[in-house]
Amino acid sequence: MKLESMYQELILDHYKHPRGRGLRDGDAEVHHVNPTCGDEITLRVKYDGETLTDISYEGQGCSISQAGASILNELLVGKQLAEAQKIQALFLELMQSKGKLEPDEAMEEVLEDAVAFAGVSKYPARVKCALLSWMAWKDATAQALGDAERKTA
Amino acid sequence: MKLESMYQELILDHYKHPRGRGLRDGDAEVHHVNPTCGDEITLRVKYDGETLTDISYEGQGCSISQAGASILNELLVGKQLAEAQKIQALFLELMQSKGKLEPDEAMEEVLEDAVAFAGVSKYPARVKCALLSWMAWKDATAQALGDAERKTA
Amino acid sequence: MTQLPGLLDTEAIRKDFPLLDRVVHDGKKIVYLDNAATSQKPRQVLDALNEYYEQHNANVHRGVHVLAEEATALYEGARDKVAAFINAPSRNEVIFTKNASESLNLVANMLGWADEPYRVDSETEIAITEMEHHSNIVPWQLLSQRTGAKLKWFGLTDDGRLDLSNIEEVITEKTKIVSFTLVSNIMGTVNPVEAIVRRAQDVGALVLIDASQAAPHMPLDVQALGADFVAFTGHKMCGPTGIGVLWGRQELLEDLPPFLGGGEMIETVSMHSSTYAPAPHKFEAGTPPIAQAVGLGAAVDYLTAIGMDKIAAHEHAITEYAIKRLLEVPDLRIIGPTTAEDRGAAISFVLGDIHPHDVGQVLDEQGIAVRVGHHCARPVCLRYGIPATTRASFYLYSSPAEVDALVVGLENVRKFFG
Amino acid sequence: MTQLPGLLDTEAIRKDFPLLDRVVHDGKKIVYLDNAATSQKPRQVLDALNEYYEQHNANVHRGVHVLAEEATALYEGARDKVAAFINAPSRNEVIFTKNASESLNLVANMLGWADEPYRVDSETEIAITEMEHHSNIVPWQLLSQRTGAKLKWFGLTDDGRLDLSNIEEVITEKTKIVSFTLVSNIMGTVNPVEAIVRRAQDVGALVLIDASQAAPHMPLDVQALGADFVAFTGHKMCGPTGIGVLWGRQELLEDLPPFLGGGEMIETVSMHSSTYAPAPHKFEAGTPPIAQAVGLGAAVDYLTAIGMDKIAAHEHAITEYAIKRLLEVPDLRIIGPTTAEDRGAAISFVLGDIHPHDVGQVLDEQGIAVRVGHHCARPVCLRYGIPATTRASFYLYSSPAEVDALVVGLENVRKFFG
Ligand SMILES: Cc1ncc(COP(=O)(O)O)c(C=O)c1O
Numbered sequence A, B: 001m002k003l004e005s006m007y008q009e010l011i012l013d014h015y016k017h018p019r020g021r022g023l024r025d026g027d028a029e030v031h032h033v034n035p036t037c038g039d040e041i042t043l044r045v046k047y048d049g050e051t052l053t054d055i056s057y058e059g060q061g062c063s064i065s066q067a068g069a070s071i072l073n074e075l076l077v078g079k080q081l082a083e084a085q086k087i088q089a090l091f092l093e094l095m096q097s098k099g100k101l102e103p104d105e106a107m108e109e110v111l112e113d114a115v116a117f118a119g120v121s122k123y124p125a126r127v128k129c130a131l132l133s134w135m136a137w138k139d140a141t142a143q144a145l146g147d148a149e150r151k152t153a
Numbered sequence C, D: 001m002t003q004l005p006g007l008l009d010t011e012a013i014r015k016d017f018p019l020l021d022r023v024v025h026d027g028k029k030i031v032y033l034d035n036a037a038t039s040q041k042p043r044q045v046l047d048a049l050n051e052y053y054e055q056h057n058a059n060v061h062r063g064v065h066v067l068a069e070e071a072t073a074l075y076e077g078a079r080d081k082v083a084a085f086i087n088a089p090s091r092n093e094v095i096f097t098k099n100a101s102e103s104l105n106l107v108a109n110m111l112g113w114a115d116e117p118y119r120v121d122s123e124t125e126i127a128i129t130e131m132e133h134h135s136n137i138v139p140w141q142l143l144s145q146r147t148g149a150k151l152k153w154f155g156l157t158d159d160g161r162l163d164l165s166n167i168e169e170v171i172t173e174k175t176k177i178v179s180f181t182l183v184s185n186i187m188g189t190v191n192p193v194e195a196i197v198r199r200a201q202d203v204g205a206l207v208l209i210d211a212s213q214a215a216p217h218m219p220l221d222v223q224a225l226g227a228d229f230v231a232f233t234g235h236k237m238c239g240p241t242g243i244g245v246l247w248g249r250q251e252l253l254e255d256l257p258p259f260l261g262g263g264e265m266i267e268t269v270s271m272h273s274s275t276y277a278p279a280p281h282k283f284e285a286g287t288p289p290i291a292q293a294v295g296l297g298a299a300v301d302y303l304t305a306i307g308m309d310k311i312a313a314h315e316h317a318i319t320e321y322a323i324k325r326l327l328e329v330p331d332l333r334i335i336g337p338t339t340a341e342d343r344g345a346a347i348s349f350v351l352g353d354i355h356p357h358d359v360g361q362v363l364d365e366q367g368i369a370v371r372v373g374h375h376c377a378r379p380v381c382l383r384y385g386i387p388a389t390t391r392a393s394f395y396l397y398s399s400p401a402e403v404d405a406l407v408v409g410l411e412n413v414r415k416f417f418g
């Protein structure tokens, strides 16, 4: 069944047991909505000028979007900003590959659990679900950075 | 050639030699336009309370619309109003028959030269041309009547 | 096979619809239960489109050549058919638009630019309901923002019906227009037209009925409805995409100002000013959806030949059966009326805490096409405190076997996420 | 057979167009010279429509089922094709409408409701030309009436060209929008884009180009044109009826307000307020013309495979030949440019004092389809003091033999009314 390629065990596990969920203190907050299905996420980024010290979130939506936020939290918290951005870019590439990118070991090393989303990229309507929290994170980070720059300026 | 059924000699003759053309004194004036082709007519009715003493007109358009005005003038001027209305109704019926009404002698007696338009009724786009002056006459007559009634009231 | 009273011979009908033979996901024949989003098209409609394009295609109205005359006769003939289908007093009251959304926007815009007594301005009110499709919400929000008119709403009862208890507060002497859906696209609710129309008439407000989910499924008689305008859309009633209808009372269409300007809708144009053609042309600027009107005419013929009352009876039977079977699924909660009375064939539900997106995905894998989301009726989701629903919606070709397939599919969904 | 340099292999091309085999009036094969009104459709476009309806039909965007995904991919794929066809910098700049008229009205309405600096109001001016199609006149007359903005016009020279001698008076510091046709549908004139765009940019006015008669006939590059908006219509370029295009610069589409409200164009809706989806969806309320977009995509593929430059060369050759042959007909006067330079393949003329309606009728009887009337450009007729014209207009499948047939037909007209 093709379905298992989307709903990997790991995704279902993150969905049922989300990591780092809940809103905590942050430097920037964004609210993103997927208009095609109503999935929503509120996400906060805490950034000390070097490391992403926390990414907290609250949201509602399907297993893919919710598991996405959980995996994002697990993967990016504690990372240096540049590294996090590299991970995000690679994840985006994977998701836009329409199922044509087979994750290899190098990719697995970077994306860790997030490679489980490879199967989702075959379902155009769901790619947006998978990317919801990643886009929110990108946006919040840009805001946090802007703030940081303004403060140092 | 089917064309001759539309462009009867008689129609072409009225087109080339219009009867009663030109604007003269009247009790009501209307201006009608056929938006599908831009044919125009300005028509005046003179009505003495009983008889249509004059129908004068000025216009531009195709042979069918111009011949129509000429034949209308010939047919209705000098007629009692009720009779003219009967003629108009019958002409309308003929024109809306989509070529299915074969004019018989009784009809010819009422419509005279206007039966030449029977062939036009097969051409939906041209029926409006044929009716342009008749609709204008009906409208102008209604106005003239309204005025007359208001005067007597 | 399940036998229900009132069922149509779906086996015969399905032969008319090529798409219903479609096979998806390695050999599964499609179970198409997304009819409230759009319907499939019978062969007869596709034939009419092809014949139009292959034999008669021309621009309408302004030609003397034979193709232009044929195209015009076909286009205007479609107007006659639609007029008869909705029992319009006059064919000139039938305006072709691109979809129901344009029809609804057309009315909102006419009223914004109208003279008294129709003009919507900051002294006046607009009334709609909480169960409207976004296409019958956003035009009024825009009109309200742009004119300052107050937008008021009928609320919903817990069982998915309109709450008319405060009708005198929602529709007041200030109300210029009341716009509501005859059948809810998300809950299937059939709304009580008479009570609303009576109140609107008492205060002199116009009434616009959104019949997008009614025209495909039941006999529609605009005179019996007593409304001033009725809007619906072709693609949900076996017709092509790209065509909608607005019916309006003749006097109103005469008095109200045009919306889009352009070719076909004018009487005469000069640099100084323009005058407008009489309705319906006044509201049909530019080259109309000619082929689509012809297709809609063929759809109307098709539905009429089967009989709208028979179609309504069929859907009633299917809906009754589907509600019964769905309520057997553990943790399934129907959003909207839970009986088949005063209800159409769109059934929304939630399945435990499995997100509708996930429900739809797992059903799709089994070849079952349902719609998930807020169905362009987000206020309903907010009202019932849910993010979205899964919606199964039926049509004249839907069979009890397809209901059974849905129920089995939902069991599989539960197992998958269990 | 007449051989002209640059001609396409019309014999091969005509095989793609089923309607061109149509026989009218007892055995006469149609000579279709009404292409400026609408074009015929190649088999490839009809196949795409049928395949869409038979295999993939579903509503777009909001579905997780396979049909909805396929329909969405086809619809959005058509947007990609159109974007490539007009060299748009981004696919998101391509808005699907129902026809060119809606596209033009959309811009007029956006500007009426816009904030500064785009807002058209009583302090501002609008500039159009005397050779516009009514669809590019009436929207501006309506906007001018409703906002108080002043409507200004470029006049015409005696030989059917735009008179730009007073460009600084027509386009001023107060001008917010300049809207003009790239190719006149009545006279065939190709207008000088650069001079107008330069002046508009100097004063900070937006430019809207009506490319309805250009997109079907020549390579169209919206970036090279330098305009802010470009409008055209599907049915004139081998596509179905019921679809048009508006291209607009991304920043403008972001800044300008929506026009029609409804499903698909929103981001989120509540009873309190709504937010809009990004362009193009912001301007596509309701179920879009899905099948028609797919059909337009197929038309674009068809035209591209032949090559728009080749089509332009073919039409140039035919136009040159047609002008030469027409001028041989006694008493025939061409309204518009009398050479093939800077001119499209629509040729209007009057024939002595025989009314165009009568000319068209007698040509029709011979199987020759031309259009007669004011061609939705009545100001041009007024300008040249004529009630109407007869217009022959050519396309990629038009042959020199058809020009010859027209000339013979006109001789017969003269005999008939002689
Ligand atoms: C120059 C021009 N602009 C606009 C239009 C309007 O196109 P449509 O009728 O498809 O809206 C036409 C054709 O009718 C045209 O020739």
Ligand SMILES: Cc1ncc(COP(=O)(O)O)c(C=O)c1O
Residues within 6 Å of the ligand: C036, C037, C099, C100, C101, C102, C133, C135, C136, C181, C183, C184, C185, C210, C212, C213, C233, C234, C235, C244, C376, D263, D285, D286, D287, D288
């Ligand atoms: C109740 C209702 N109103 C309006 C619409 C809008 O129809 P369309 O999208 O064809 O404009 C729909 C369907 O989408 C609907 O279900």
